Amino acid sequence: MKKAKAERLKKSGWKVGTAKEFLGLSDEEAALIEMKLALAKSLKDHRIAHRMTQIDVANELGSSQSRVAKMESADVSVSMELLVRSLLVLGASRQEVGRIIGRKKATSAAYRPS
Amino acid sequence: MKKAKAERLKKSGWKVGTAKEFLGLSDEEAALIEMKLALAKSLKDHRIAHRMTQIDVANELGSSQSRVAKMESADVSVSMELLVRSLLVLGASRQEVGRIIGRKKATSAAYRPS
DNA sequence: TGACACAATGTCAGATCTGACATATAGTCG
DNA sequence: CGACTATATGTCAGATCTGACATTGTGTCA
Numbered sequence: 031m032k033k034a035k036a037e038r039l040k041k042s043g044w045k046v047g048t049a050k051e052f053l054g055l056s057d058e059e060a061a062l063i064e065m066k067l068a069l070a071k072s073l074k075d076h077r078i079a080h081r082m083t084q085i086d087v088a089n090e091l092g093s094s095q096s097r098v099a100k101m102e103s104a105d106v107s108v109s110m111e112l113l114v115r116s117l118l119v120l121g122a123s124r125q126e127v128g129r130i131i132g133r134k135k136a137t138s139a140a141y142r143p144s
Numbered sequence: 145m146k147k148a149k150a151e152r153l154k155k156s157g158w159k160v161g162t163a164k165e166f167l168g169l170s171d172e173e174a175a176l177i178e179m180k181l182a183l184a185k186s187l188k189d190h191r192i193a194h195r196m197t198q199i200d201v202a203n204e205l206g207s208s209q210s211r212v213a214k215m216e217s218a219d220v221s222v223s224m225e226l227l228v229r230s231l232l233v234l235g236a237s238r239q240e241v242g243r244i245i246g247r248k249k250a251t252s253a254a255y256r257p258s
Numbered sequence: 259t260g261a262c263a264c265a266a267t268g269t270c271a272g273a274t275c276t277g278a279c280a281t282a283t284a285g286t287c288g
Numbered sequence: 289c290g291a292c293t294a295t296a297t298g299t300c301a302g303a304t305c306t307g308a309c310a311t312t313g314t315g316t317c318a
Contacts, residue, residue, distance in 0.1 A: 058232040065228070065238060083294065094277050099296055109275060109305095111224040114179070118172040124179060128246015132239045197264060208308050213266055223275095223305060 062110065065131050069113035070104035072130045076120055077102075091116050176224070179245050183227035184218035186244045190234055191216075205230050 055063070077087050077098075084098040091098070093116075101108050101116060114127055122130075169177070191201050191212075198212040205212070207230075215222050215230060228241055236244075 058229065061232050061238045061241075062225075062229060065241070084296095085294085088277095092277090094279080095295080096279080096297075097277060099294095100276095103296080105297095107275065109223065109225050110228060111176075112276075114224060115172065115176060118175050124175045125246045125248065127175075127179070128242045128244075130242075131245055132242015134239065198266095199264080202307095207306080209265080210267075210309080211307060214306095217266080219267095221305065226306075 063104070066104045066108070066110055066113060068130050068133060069110065069117065069127075070102050070108075072122070073113065073116060073120070074102040076117070076122075087116075087120070091119055177218070180218045180222070180224055180227060182244050182247060183224065183231065183241075184216050184222075186236070187227065187230060187234070188216040190231070190236075201230075201234070205233055 073087075077084070084095045084102070088095045088098045097108075101113060104113075117127055117130070118124075187201075191198070198209045198216075202209045202212045211222075215227060218227075231241055231244070232238075
């Protein structure tokens with residue numbers, strides 16, 4: 031998010047920051063969630079890059095469309111292990127998975143406190 | 145394992161190679177197991193480096209001595225997620241976890257086929 | 259040898275995860 | 289508008305994981 035936009039939102043009574051700040055997560059919880067988000071994004075990027083549907087991917091993984099959707103959105107019901115296993119099945123190397131997990135990628139957003 | 149020792153064992157009717165070869169694992173299964181082994185080793189290395197017992201680590205993690213032992217031996221009952229969560233709680237960064245997972249580390253051993 | 263500290267192994271109830279199914283939502287084309 | 293395709297969401301039975309406990313090695317010290 032651009033600096034200017036963040037300032038504008040703050041003045042309008044919005045809170046701006048990371049999910050960690052919103053939810054009051056510990057550092058470990060935040061790191062784990064960031065890892066999962068990065069893995070989920072890679073999974074989706076791979077699917078898009080190969081012009082596949084979630085059903086295609088599900089078949090390749092031996093899973094279902096709904097589970098693939100949950101994987102791509104890093105749903106709470108999806109473990110890190112499932113994400114990594116899936117990437118491996120789709121052809122990612124151990125090194126690539128390591129890079130995805132370690133890559134720092136700040137995310138930011140805004141919400142209006144009730 | 146040293147090259148010379150491997151040769152010597154082969155001549156004595158032993159099989160020499162990786163766990164993947166022994167067990168006939170798929171590439172994905174082998175990669176996942178290698179990742180878990182690397183994480184498990186890091187966990188143990190960290191404990192030893194800090195001169196802690198498994199009970200100490202268990203207390204820090206909110207777990208039990210037996211589970212820590214299983215983690216360090218990459219027992220089948222231990223998920224990758226538990227290993228990563230534990231490393232994070234012990235102070236590892238997301239980047240460090242990524243490096244551990246991506247680091248290539250060939251392992252080799254021998255066994256006598258029955 | 260026994261006593262002690264630490265690590266490994268087996269088991270299991272309760273917690274969590276997963277594939278599958280149903281259903282809902284969103285977008286596109288006629 | 290309806291028909292169709294793709295994705296998202298809710299639910300749940302069965303599978304897997306996890307903390308805890310008991311027990312079994314294993315090494316060390318006297």
